[in-house]
Amino acid sequence: MADNTNATNTGDKAGTAETAASTAAARPANEQARIAPAAHATRHTMTIDGKEISYIANVGTIPIDTPKVRDASVVFYASFALDPTATGKTDPSRPVTFIFNGGPGSASTFLLMGSLAPKRISVPDAVPVPAAPYTLVDNAYTLLPVSDLVFVDAPGAGFSSILDAAKPELWSVDGDVAGFSAFIRAYLSQERRWNSPKYVLGESYGTTRGAALAYRLQQDGVALNGLTLISNILDYAYTIDTSDQFYIGYFPTFASVAKYHGRAASGAQIADHLQAARAFANGPLRLALAAGASLDDGTKRRVAERYAELTGLDAQYVYDSDLRVVDTRFRKALLRDEDRIVGRYDGRVAGYDLDRLNDTETFVVDDAYLDPAYSSLCNAYLRDELGWSGRDERRGFAALEWNSTEPGKGWVWWHKQPDNTKSSWDASIPFPNVLPDLAAAITHQPTLKVLLGNGIYDLCTPFFQTEYDIDHLGLPKPLRGNVAFTYYPAGHMLYSSEPSLAKFAADLKRFYAADASGLAAIDERPAEPAPDIHL
Template identity: 40%
Template sequence: MRAFLVACLLAAAVPGLACADEEKSEAAAKPIPDPVMFETSHTGTFGGTRVAYPVKGGETYIAGEVGEPAASLFAISYIKDKAGPERPVSFVFNGGPGSASIWLHLGLLGPKRAVVASNADADDGAAPYTMADNPLSLLDVTDLVFIDPVGTGFSRAIGEGKNEDYWNEAGDKGSIAEFIRLWLTDNKRWNAPKYLIGESFGTTRAAYLAEELTTGDVDIALNGLVLISQALDYEGSTSIHDNVYSYITYLPSMAAAAQYHGKAGQGVPQDEFLAEARAFARDEYGPALMKGARLSADERARIRDRLVYFTGLDADYIETSDLRILMPRFQKELLRDRGLAIGRLDGRYAGDEADDIAETPDGDAASYFVSSAYSALMNQYLAADLGVDMDRPYMLSSGEAGSKWDFRTAPEGEFWEPKYVNAGRQLTTAMRQNTGLEVWVANGLYDMITPFFDAEVTFGRYGIPQDRVAMTYYQAGHMMYLHEPALEAVAADLRAFYAGSLEDMRPD
């Protein structure tokens, strides 16, 4: 440190000498450790088939601009023993941005599953928690590679790299595309059917990564994308003032939650009630919002009363809200009379908060009801079952990555005006340049973050080929696999998708 300070003082007197150069040389001198690798062998029964599978994983180094390792991506690969070169392989990641792949790993796809309250009626409390075999895992159908992006899990920048270099679309897709290329090369699987499985922001990632793999320097054609709780166009999943579009896209999800909690739609079949909500949102509510203050008194009263019917909220509250209900307010208001706030990830959950007069929830019950179990079980599984011994913590979620993520789409120095994140056109490009690419969109009806109606509207736009998209729905939320009946349905639909027989369930 003293030497560095001296160098900084000299910089003022010696032309060409800069502290930034000194910092760079110190970073360059920092040794790059050898990558940590591990391998264990296991057997299990999946889809009724007994499968022997080695687990291979650890760190894969990604080169920076000068060719030296700049990032280390940690991944866990489940590979069927004696798998042939044409066995399908699926690359899996979660979202955030800033989330490790733990949720899809221990919730849906891995050979072991974290067990939490299926009916959203209890939190996970404290240890010990339960880890169970997961016979619904797809290991009988495809190899599974769980990727933790930089800043999550054990993944990090190394050498002269910085985490911030990868907290943007270009760095994110570049590093993961390179990881996939290296994995296919190392495992001699270039001719295998290839899939991407993403959740939430992971679906945004899957869309721009599919375009990158299709149009980049190394052409890697994908067979399928599994998009769980899609987030391609953020305008439809960003509930903030003055985003008129979001009031429309969120309304059917509010109706689903209100009906679930007995506040609306009682005695009406769910399919019928949600079809009504869709039609109202599209054909009446949207045009009314466009009129704004020019609504007549009769029109305004009709819209208010219909919002009461669908949301279960008090008419005076809706009137005071100017007919515009933000999702965080809805979470707090729906069950305010019971002193509860419903979850954002999953509207089935309801947490008892101390401040019953607050405008919005203090936390997300759908998150804190399950996260402790996932954290404990993942760390236990890594150490005890997979023999992973690392000198740093496994980062389930990086708040820093989320807060520092750069959504800018133009290079520095070029004009760019902030706008909603949108990967719709990138998915279109990937699908139109690769006619073998099939897409499945899985929606939770009680997802209060990425609403199912937004998925329907999004996939009807941008020139996405409709005959290669299947959309399905589940009686759960953002992570629909937390609900065991939904888990079983999702697993069955996954197998159907890989077999090419999954049917689209979108309403006419």
């Protein structure tokens, strides 16, 4: 644990963080104290770019209601704000950013400890992480100079509690979005931030939540200034391996991981290799998969050979897979001759498996490397340095039964589409596709700006699928520039690589400084050639 000599316990809320009633209900003080442990504030200083800044860290909870259950969840947050007593004034134009992981049902541990907070974990990149003790350092890449930060644990995860009676509502796509909207609005009331610029940053399933939340907040009277989505999954239809698009979306990430491990494109630049992979995936591979059983054997073999050339797999293996290599098999096959597998969350990571011939891994190697370090240091940081003394157990994930479809036990994946989409009025679908929500949010509020961050070695949420999704967002042409792509030489937790984190922080500062009309200067997505369509 890093030295905490620059932190001073201030007991209760400090500065602008004065206690106020949750908007969920006007509760008497004694009832509020019973439901939610008192917030705890500490003052800190750090030096960024040679300049000392003072900030206040708050750890606390806010109770939220659902339509059916009062005090359905007591939601934990860790917030960081510039100390107004150090500057002598409060800046009304200063943004506040709400940050959450995904899951669904995940705590904010990884983003809190690894990304944009004033402190971050320091662990080796893309290699096994030794056991404790771990190191906490001042974060030179914190977003705090630009925005106040609020990290949020999902109901039932981290230090957030949930009542059993509320699980059928909150453990669902739409109930989760409604719950986060309720929390944000309660926080804005509690901290007097209703007139501040507002941003949301979500990762993984947090991008599913974030896209839907941008639209839901508009319905609840809150307009976001900006939305940052990293490691995106916006349409679950293409997470199913019966879809041709599933295989097309993964292909360029297969190619990037193969190059990283020296199995493809020797001597080529990664950008050139990825462009070749994109062109193959969107051209020959797409046509071959669409042909199905009608594809002749000679063409199938040529496609398999080019597939193998770009990904380092054996051409016969690709051919025998009918050109459809699922991600779990790729992770096992790429380095099989070394008795190693590559990570799901970060394809740069390679480890060992107990059953090298099985198509599925015994465990996810990169998660096994990082999770104990992040979880252990998060517990120590929140308790020992920030003074949290509430709930004893910190859960990485809510206690969901992942194979259950029963409301209240498993996650309810149905999602109600926004009004006025091309689907029927008030339609619900049995999996989340939040592209209509994102399109509606941007169309309803044309000043909304969106940044999509993508790790090129992410084998969990492949970047090429996100490109496909945004190409099918359906925005009017004048609004298509409201969305910008950035790319990072890392995996799913793109901030776990320090060079990637440095770039991410710089990109965010440019994003916050720009308006929607200026995102072209940030957008890194390479231009694609127009499709060659002959009629």
